[in-house]
Amino acid sequence: MDYLGFLNEIAKSRKVIGYFDTYFPEEFAYAMGLHPVRIMSDDEEPVRANEFLQGFCCPYAKNILEQALKKKLNFLSAAIFTRYCDSLRGVYEVWKSEKLSPVVEFIRYSQVVRETAKDYLSLEFKDVFNRVKKALGCDYDYDSLKYAISKVNKKRKALQRLYSMRKEGKLNISSEDFYKTVFSSTWKPIDEFLKSCEALFLRNNSVNVNFDDKKVVLSATELDNLNFFKLLDEIGFFIVSDDIASGTRYVKDFVSEEGDTLDDLIENIALRYIMKPPCSVKDPSDRRIDELIEEVKTSGAKGVIFFRTRFCDSEGIEYAFIKRRLETEKIPHLYIESDHRLSNYQQLRTRLEAFYEQIVGI
Numbered sequence: 049m050d051y052l053g054f055l056n057e058i059a060k061s062r063k064v065i066g067y068f069d070t071y072f073p074e075e076f077a078y079a080m081g082l083h084p085v086r087i088m089s090d091d092e093e094p095v096r097a098n099e100f101l102q103g104f105c106c107p108y109a110k111n112i113l114e115q116a117l118k119k120k121l122n123f124l125s126a127a128i129f130t131r132y133c134d135s136l137r138g139v140y141e142v143w144k145s146e147k148l149s150p151v152v153e154f155i156r157y158s159q160v161v162r163e164t165a166k167d168y169l170s171l172e173f174k175d176v177f178n179r180v181k182k183a184l185g186c187d188y189d190y191d192s193l194k195y196a197i198s199k200v201n202k203k204r205k206a207l208q209r210l211y212s213m214r215k216e217g218k219l220n221i222s223s224e225d226f227y228k229t230v231f232s233s234t235w236k237p238i239d240e241f242l243k244s245c246e247a248l249f250l251r252n253n254s255v256n257v258n259f260d261d262k263k264v265v266l267s268a269t270e271l272d273n274l275n276f277f278k279l280l281d282e283i284g285f286f287i288v289s290d291d292i293a294s295g296t297r298y299v300k301d302f303v304s305e306e307g308d309t310l311d312d313l314i315e316n317i318a319l320r321y322i323m324k325p326p327c328s329v330k331d332p333s334d335r336r337i338d339e340l341i342e343e344v345k346t347s348g349a350k351g352v353i354f355f356r357t358r359f360c361d362s363e364g365i366e367y368a369f370i371k372r373r374l375e376t377e378k379i380p381h382l383y384i385e386s387d388h389r390l391s392n393y394q395q396l397r398t399r400l401e402a403f404y405e406q407i408v409g410i
């Protein structure tokens with residue numbers, strides 16, 4: 049069953065809560081018995097969304113609004129946005145005014161990546177989830193939140209193992225299949241996801257492959273279109289690791305399970321989400337760049353492919369700093385720009401093929 053079919057089915061037995069970036073603290077949703085899902089882009093062309101959003105809004109933001117306006121996301125009981133970028137902020141305003149889901153909320157994150165923001169964010173989480181509790185008739189307490197934290201930590205551990213196996217050449221699956229699995233962790237029930245990981249671990253137990261010449265690291269914000277990964281497979285690249293919001297930036301760092309009170313646990317969640325590997329919308333995002341370089345060095349990648357979603361300002365600005373660091377480190381890279389539909393597919397193919405020849409040297 050496809051992603052939307054699956055979520056429509058789940059919504060028959062559980063309330064589904066949608067989110068749009070990985071700053072959403074999914075632990076609260078699980079603790080309240082809700083099913084959190086990251087809304088992924090599909091191949092819808094924005095038509096109705098253009099009535100509401102400016103031409104320079106990013107195509108991902110327009111696409112998810114289009115899906116909602118076309119009632120494809122009617123299975124959602126709630127949609128929760130966070131303070132991420134201006135495009136998503138615009139989508140939130142339209143979502144709220146058009147009442148595109150019964151509950152619409154916005155978590156106002158502090159823009160800075162600093163431990164001192166923890167107290168503020170804890171209060172903000174309490175405020176937002178108190179309103180969600182009231183509106184959806186659900187609740188969370190110390191035990192349910194502690195259990196949810198440990199479940200999400202298990203999911204992140206399984207994902208970390210998948211990434212390690214990939215780096216060690218012990219996971220012989222295509223990039224398309226690898227990212228299909230990784231992205232499914234943001235919409236499948238956790239137990240089901242863990243089962244599919246176990247099956248992969250067992251199947252690849254004794255695998256040992258060497259893709260040394262073809263290894264690259266992919267850097268992007270969101271990149272849901274699996275056809276892009278298929279294209280990279282066809283050209284011959286092996287995506288050994290990444291710097292993607294719903295990839296390694298989602299996987300790294302756990303929420304501490306220590307603490308005797310509900311407030312302790314909420315503070316632990318706040319701390320993890322403030323200090324997690326930052327996206328380009330946060331300040332400072334040095335950790336992201338340091339870790340990208342680290343991924344290249346530890347994986348033995350030959351280069352970096354930087355995919356910028358068209359009109360994404362923060363990625364455009366951050367690219368200047370990433371480029372400088374990659375050049376200083378003498379790491380070859382390719383900058384490409386496209387949208388969720390890969391509308392410039394043939395141009396992308398040509399540029400990627402040229403980069404492949406440059407780094408693999410065939």
Ligand code: SF4
Pocket residue numbers: 106107108109132133134135136269270329357359360361362363
């Ligand atoms: S791609 Fe950039 S502009 Fe678009 S939603 Fe993500 S951060 Fe915002």
